[in-house]
Amino acid sequence: MSFFSWAWDWVTASANWHGQGSIPQQILAHLGYTILPLLIAALIAVPAGVAIGHSRRGAVAAVNLANAARSIPTLGLLVLLAVLLGFSFLTWLLPLVALAIPPILVNAYEGVAGVDPGVKDAARGMGMTSWQQVTRVEVPIALPLILVGLRTGAIFVVATATIAAYIGLGGLGRFIIDGLASNEYGPVAGGALLVVVLAVLVLGFFAVLNRLVVPAGLRSQAKASRTE
């Protein structure tokens, strides 16, 4: 039997959709573990990235730090906090926030730093204050990249929340970890499939968000440059 037939049989078995620890419950738990860290990371990293991109201060240090953070094994950080702090909410929150910050920060920085200097000059020439330049010109132009950063951060967190089941959390990783422990491949495959579906839904959500919040002029420009 292949991965998909195992996964399909398990996901479509109605017994798995009811009661304690059922599929809908774990999907909701997984979303909870995703949204809170992502919001916190965004509140820290978007303003920081925009500020660095606007002022150009500390840019090299921030980008290098964010790149270096990639080598930190999240599983290690997670189990370390579990041992040091016990099972408090900080145990899962801190690694997930730390994981989401680098991509959001770097993309916000790249987006704002990459705004055409001519456009910035025009904004200043029209008498905009520094604050107005940032909020009305630089951030809207940087929005596509800021969204790429948020999307990457969201994918990281969705993926890693799976691992968090290893230290006893709920979420879709529960099915994978428990299935592996009891040598049942059905929930393992089903849980993995649901995580992938969730990740694809996140990608779709950001595609829709991109259409809704990116200024229309910027979108048509992107389309024009793509067809060139």
Next chain:
Amino acid sequence: MMWSWIPDNWSLIWQLTWETAKLGVLSALYGLIISVPVGIVAARWRWFYPPALIGANVLYGIPSLALFVALIPAFGLTDTTVIIALTIFSICIILPNVVEGLRSVPDAVRQAATAMGYGALRRLVTVELPLASPVIIGGLRVGMVSSISLASIGQLIGVSSLGYLFIDGLQRDFPTEIYVGGLLIIALAVVCDLILVGIRRILTPWQPRREKRSRRVTTVAVRGQAA
């Protein structure tokens, strides 16, 4: 921190480090070997690139544990499963860099090579690939660091790596093991990264000593991979 644990378990630590290095480095190198020809095709026949990029982005969104699990029926709880999954992630990171690198070769350079009588293959091998190599190696660096870091997740399906120290440390409530595992993974990633920087310097003596990356390339390189 219990320092005496380290010399007492020296051979175990050394073996796990070696296994992690093997998983991470091999996956990144396989990723490079596959990405270069595919990237050459994608840079030449432009219609091929957008679907390849979308495919890479979707694959890249798959959690590593889920991909390991999906490969278990075919390859079992073995090194092969982990290496194939990490190779797929590496391709997602390296392939866009190969294409960007080849596309960033100035047209004038290409035309000069043609005017000097270079055929397509000779131009590709002796002019375009060397000029693209800093960007390609940039992608390889990201792929290798992420693969080394991700290899530890393989421990959850029983494939031995430094991840063993995390799991054992959690079960025995023994932070020293977790510190050692984490620091060795980071150290391994740093060493491999420095080796690749050295290789790039030897291969591209015309480049300035300090790294100069275009904005576009940094954005590509920022991606990396989560768990």
